[in-house]
Amino acid sequence: MWAADLVGAVSVVALGAAVVVASRQLPYYAEYGPGPGFLPFWLGLALVACGLGLVADLLVRGPRHEGRFVQPGSWRAAVVLGSLVGTILLVPYLGLTLGLGVLSAFLMRVLGRHSWFGCVLVGVLVVAGTRWIFGVWLKLPLPEGPLGF
Amino acid sequence: MDLLQNLYAGFSLALSPTNLLFAAIGVVYGTVMGAMPGIGSVTAVALLLPLTFTMNPTTALIMLAGIYYGVAYGGTITAVLINVPGDSSTVMTTLDGYQMALQGRAGPALAMAAIGSFIAGTIATVVLMSLAPSLAQLALRFGPPEYFALVLLAFSLLTAFEGRQPVKIAVATLLGLLIATVGLDVVGGRPRFTFGVPQLFGGISFVTAIVGLFGIGEVLASMERPYRLDVLQARFRLRDVFPGWQDWAASRWAILRGTLVGCLVGILPGAGATTASFFAYLTEKRLSRDPQRFGRGAIEGVAAPESANNAACISAFAPLLALGIPGSATTAVLLAGFLIWGIRPGPMLFQANADLVWALMASMYLGNLMLVLLNVFFIPAFVAVLRIPYTVLMPLIVVFSTMGAFSVNNDVFDVWLMVGFGVLGYLMKRLDYPVAPMVLALVLGPMAENSLRQALILSGGDLGIFFARPISGALMAMALLAYLYPVARWAVRTRGQRAAASGLSTGRG
Numbered sequence: 001m002w003a004a005d006l007v008g009a010v011s012v013v014a015l016g017a018a019v020v021v022a023s024r025q026l027p028y029y030a031e032y033g034p035g036p037g038f039l040p041f042w043l044g045l046a047l048v049a050c051g052l053g054l055v056a057d058l059l060v061r062g063p064r065h066e067g068r069f070v071q072p073g074s075w076r077a078a079v080v081l082g083s084l085v086g087t088i089l090l091v092p093y094l095g096l097t098l099g100l101g102v103l104s105a106f107l108m109r110v111l112g113r114h115s116w117f118g119c120v121l122v123g124v125l126v127v128a129g130t131r132w133i134f135g136v137w138l139k140l141p142l143p144e145g146p147l148g149f
Numbered sequence: 150m151d152l153l154q155n156l157y158a159g160f161s162l163a164l165s166p167t168n169l170l171f172a173a174i175g176v177v178y179g180t181v182m183g184a185m186p187g188i189g190s191v192t193a194v195a196l197l198l199p200l201t202f203t204m205n206p207t208t209a210l211i212m213l214a215g216i217y218y219g220v221a222y223g224g225t226i227t228a229v230l231i232n233v234p235g236d237s238s239t240v241m242t243t244l245d246g247y248q249m250a251l252q253g254r255a256g257p258a259l260a261m262a263a264i265g266s267f268i269a270g271t272i273a274t275v276v277l278m279s280l281a282p283s284l285a286q287l288a289l290r291f292g293p294p295e296y297f298a299l300v301l302l303a304f305s306l307l308t309a310f311e312g313r314q315p316v317k318i319a320v321a322t323l324l325g326l327l328i329a330t331v332g333l334d335v336v337g338g339r340p341r342f343t344f345g346v347p348q349l350f351g352g353i354s355f356v357t358a359i360v361g362l363f364g365i366g367e368v369l370a371s372m373e374r375p376y377r378l379d380v381l382q383a384r385f386r387l388r389d390v391f392p393g394w395q396d397w398a399a400s401r402w403a404i405l406r407g408t409l410v411g412c413l414v415g416i417l418p419g420a421g422a423t424t425a426s427f428f429a430y431l432t433e434k435r436l437s438r439d440p441q442r443f444g445r446g447a448i449e450g451v452a453a454p455e456s457a458n459n460a461a462c463i464s465a466f467a468p469l470l471a472l473g474i475p476g477s478a479t480t481a482v483l484l485a486g487f488l489i490w491g492i493r494p495g496p497m498l499f500q501a502n503a504d505l506v507w508a509l510m511a512s513m514y515l516g517n518l519m520l521v522l523l524n525v526f527f528i529p530a531f532v533a534v535l536r537i538p539y540t541v542l543m544p545l546i547v548v549f550s551t552m553g554a555f556s557v558n559n560d561v562f563d564v565w566l567m568v569g570f571g572v573l574g575y576l577m578k579r580l581d582y583p584v585a586p587m588v589l590a591l592v593l594g595p596m597a598e599n600s601l602r603q604a605l606i607l608s609g610g611d612l613g614i615f616f617a618r619p620i621s622g623a624l625m626a627m628a629l630l631a632y633l634y635p636v637a638r639w640a641v642r643t644r645g646q647r648a649a650a651s652g653l654s655t656g657r658g
Contacts, residue, residue, distance in 0.1 A: 008580045012320055019327060026341060033606030036334035036341055039598045043327050050320045057316075069579065076372040077575070081568075084365070084547060088564055096561075100551060104544035111372065112540025122541065126548050134552050138203060141559055 002058065004069035009054035016047025076111055083107060091143050097135070098149035101127035152278070159507030163515055168211050168508065172516050175212035179219020180523060181534050183226075185542065186233045187371045190220040190422075190462075190479040191588065192363040196546070198356055198486055199553035206490040207505045211512040213486060217479055218270060218462040218513070221422055222520045225262045225455055226531050229255055230381045238422035238458040241430040245443060245450030247381075252446050255383035256390035256528075261400055261448055262455035263524035264392075269408040269456035270517035273463035276412050278510050280464075281499070284471035288496040291472075293603035294615050298624035299418065299474050300597040305631035306419030307586050315635035317582045325587035328353055329594020336602055346562075353566065354557040355485040358591055361567035362584055364550030366574020368543050380535050385528045396448050403433050403449035404456045411460025416467050419589075421477030422458035429457030463513055470494050470506055474593070478585040481592040 019040055026037030083106055087099045094102065105123030108114045127149065134140045162168065182193035193216050201209035220236050227235030229246035242262065249258040291299075308318045331342045332352030343349040383389075392400070407429040414425035433453040434443045443450050465476045473495035475481040487494050492502055499506055524531075554567035577584055590597075608614035616622045 005580055008576070008582075022342065026339065027337075029610075030337060032336070033610065034602045036337050036339050039601065040327065040330050040341065043323050043330070047320065047323050047327070050316050050323065053316050054320070071373055073373040077369040080369055080372050080543070080547070081572070084551070084568060084571075087551075088561065088568070091561055096551075096555065100548045104548060107544045107547070108540055111543075112538055114538075114540065118541075122544070126545070130548060130552055133200070134556060138200065138556065140556055143561060 001066040001069055002063045006055065006058050009051050009058060012051030013048055013055065014051075016044045016049075016051055019044030019047065079110060080107060091145070093145045095145035095147065095149035096143045097127050097130045098145065098147060100130060155503065155507045156278070156511065158504060159509075159511035162207065162504055162508035163211065163511040167205075168208050168512065169515070171208050171212040172215045172512050173519055175215025176219040176222075176516050176520050177523065179216035180223035180226075180520065180531055182216070183220035183223020183236050183239075184531050184534055185223075186227050186231070186235055187367055187539075188546075189224075189236045189363075190217050190238075191359070191482055191585075192367060192546075193217075193220050194479055194482045195356070195359040195363055196549045196553060198482060198489075199360075199556045201486060202489055202556065206487075206492055206502075207508050209486065209490065210483070210505065210509050211516075213483055214466070214509060214513065215516045217483070218459055218516065219520060221455075221458045221462055222263060222266055222524050223531065225259060225266075225451075225524075226528065227535065229258045229262070229451070230383065230532065231379065231535070238426050238461075239455075240423065241426045241454035242451055244430070245445070245447050248444065248446035249448065249451065250381050250383060253383070254446070254448075255381065256385055257392040257396055257448065258451050259528055260390045260525050261392050261396060261452050263521050265400065265404040265407065265452040265456040266459035266524075267517050267521035268404050269411055269460040270463055270520075271514060272408050273412050273415070273460040274510055274513045274517075277464055277467050277513075280416075281467045281471045281506075281510075284467055285496040285499045288472050291496070291620070292618075293600040293607065294618055294621040295624065296474075297597060297600040297604055298615060298621040298628065299472065300593050300600070302624050302628040302631070303418035303474055303476065303589065303593065304586065305628040306417060307589065308419075309631040309634045310420045310424050311583060311586075314581060314583075318586050321577065321582050321584065321587040322590045325590025326594045326597065328358065328587075329591050330598065335595060335599060348558070348560060348562045351558075352595075354554075354563060355482075355591055356489075356557050357554045357563045357566045358570050359482060359485070359588060360550040360553045361570025362574035362577075362588065364546050364553075365567060365571025366578060366584070368546055369571060369575040370578045371539070372543065380532060383532075385532070387526070390525060390528065392448070399448050400452035403453040406432060406436070407453035407456030408460045410453075411457035412464040414457070415461030415464030415476070418468055418474055418476040420461075421465060421479070422461040425461035426454035426458040429453040459517075466509075470498055470509075471496060473498075473596075475589065478588040481589045484592050 023037045023040035023044055027035035028037045028041060029035050083103055087103045090099050101123040104126045105119040108119045108122055135142050179193060182188045194213050197216065221238050224234060224236030224239035225242055227233055228239040228242040229250050232243050232247040234240045234243055246258045249255065304322050308315050311318055331349055333350055334341050340350055410429040410432055411425040414420050414428060430450060430453055433449050434440050437443065465480050468474050468476055469480045469484060473493065475484045484494060550567060551564055554563045557563050574584055604614050615625050
């Protein structure tokens with residue numbers, strides 16, 4: 001965790017520095033008062049200061065054994081994230097609601113080892129429910145694939 | 150009388166069939182979500198917020214407020230029966246509530262929590278009704294410097310109350326403010342940090358950020374550490390549920406003191422129901438004639454924090470409605486709702502939308518009444534909900550978050566943004582950066598920047614304007630003190646450690 005914490009703190013410094021540089025492209029002061037670059041500049045500077053403080057603190061305390069960032073169960077989080085990204089990529093082919101139905105069934109089967117029947121049932125309910133709530137009730141134009149979902 | 154007239158108008162609106170129905174939906178859904186460990190009030194409110202975009206604002210607000218205070222009731226069930234807080238505001242309840250459940254007194258613990266919450270909620274609504282209009286009167290005199298000072302005070306109190314890792318809280322706040330600057334600059338109309346992406350010109354939608362941070366982020370974090378819930382078996386026949394007279398005698402002052410603490414803490418910006426329950430428990434323990442009983446199943450240890458968290462939920466509406474400044478992450482989500490419906494909370498709200506305000510406050514009485522009935526008579530139904538496996542619930546959270554993000558602009562781009570915020574929320578959770586300050590900063594960011602810049606335009610760039618005016622000067626002083634508090638505590642602790650170390654070495658020599 002120490003290394004992960006350090007990476008986090010260094011990223012804060014880097015982000016702050018990038019914001020400071022980017023905010024210099026915007027007018028710091030306009031004729032009517034502080035310009036659009038005013039607040040971002042100071043926010044960036046404060047981020048750099050806080051990040052450096054965190055880095056210094058971590059370096060002074062030194063590496064400690066507080067467990068690892070990657071845990072035995074991390075693959076489950078990766079499965080959720082990966083399949084969600086896959087679902088969004090498949091929206092042009094499956095449509096949004098059918099995609100989410102398949103996603104629900106997939107996650108239940110892989111992570112919960114639920115019965116096929118239960119997984120398909122929840123999947124169908126998700127498609128029907130989201131179509132009804134968001135498509136019929138709220139009248140949103142839902143992205144549909146060639147299958148008409 | 151004005152108040153009675155307003156109350157009458159409020160109740161007649163809140164008692165309309167639609168509003169009653171949505172209040173009931175809100176409190177039932179809130180109780181269920183509260184009972185689910187890991188789903189707090191922010192997630193519960195944020196998941197349903199997209200459904201309210203096209204609803205009547207009064208009805209929507211009544212439902213969302215019902216969710217907010219309903220979560221605190223539901224969280225108690227989990228705290229008592231599983232020893233896991235269902236919502237962060239019920240952490241203190243686990244201490245004595247679970248002990249009571251082990252002694253076979255889960256029923257009285259839950260009933261007393263519900264009844265205490267009901268009493269506290271009702272008193273807090275009265276306090277809110279009498280306080281909020283006068284606060285709004287005061288706020289009419291606020292200009293840009295006062296608003297900026299108020300926002301700064303909210304951020305600083307968050308740092309002081311959280312206590313742990315003040316630098317990480319500051320980073321989270323700064324990140325939130327930074328994300329809020331994306332989009333067209335409101336004063337000059339120039340795009341900032343949009344990277345040429347047209348969808349970013351309107352800024353990053355708060356709903357997208359919040360369902361990502363809390364919905365997806367929470368799912369990712371909790372999938373990593375799957376938990377099994379061992380629900381304690383308990384009897385919930387009415388005979389087992391009702392507290393005996395000894396319980397009443399022990400709890401009545403605890404409920405009233407909890408209410409008082411809750412009302413006071415709830416009004417403060419930056420402190421919410423969780424802080425309130427914490428203070429109430431400590432107060433009760435300190436005042437007790439027999440502090441040893443606390444942590445071993447003392448019913449006051451359940452009654453006080455439960456009354457306090459509900460009172461704080463309600464009184465937190467005072468700064469939200471009258472000043473337009475939310476005190477916690479959940480009220481920040483509600484503020485975002487207001488802005489989406491095109492209503493600006495603040496002093497003018499009590500004139501422009503008086504019917505909405507009074508209907509909301511009237512609905513709080515009704516909602517609390519529904520909750521106490523639900524949580525005394527229908528406990529077994531909510532306990533059954535706890536048996537739904539997380540692997541069934543989790544895909545549903547993902548589905549609702551995704552649909553919520555999509556519905557903001559009917560654009561898949563927002564769904565991608567949501568995934569990004571989900572990863573950010575997960576990383577922040579794992580690296581121990583608190584997410585609540587970021588949420589508050591996201592919502593308050595545009596207001597903070599506008600008031601800062603307007604104040605500096607007024608003063609011609611002189612920072613002295615924040616200290617020269619009496620109200621803003623006092624608020625700024627309080628904010629600076631709150632920021633200095635963690636520093637002072639750190640200095641005292643380091644000196645203490647040094648003194649101890651030197652004492653040790655001289656003792657040896």
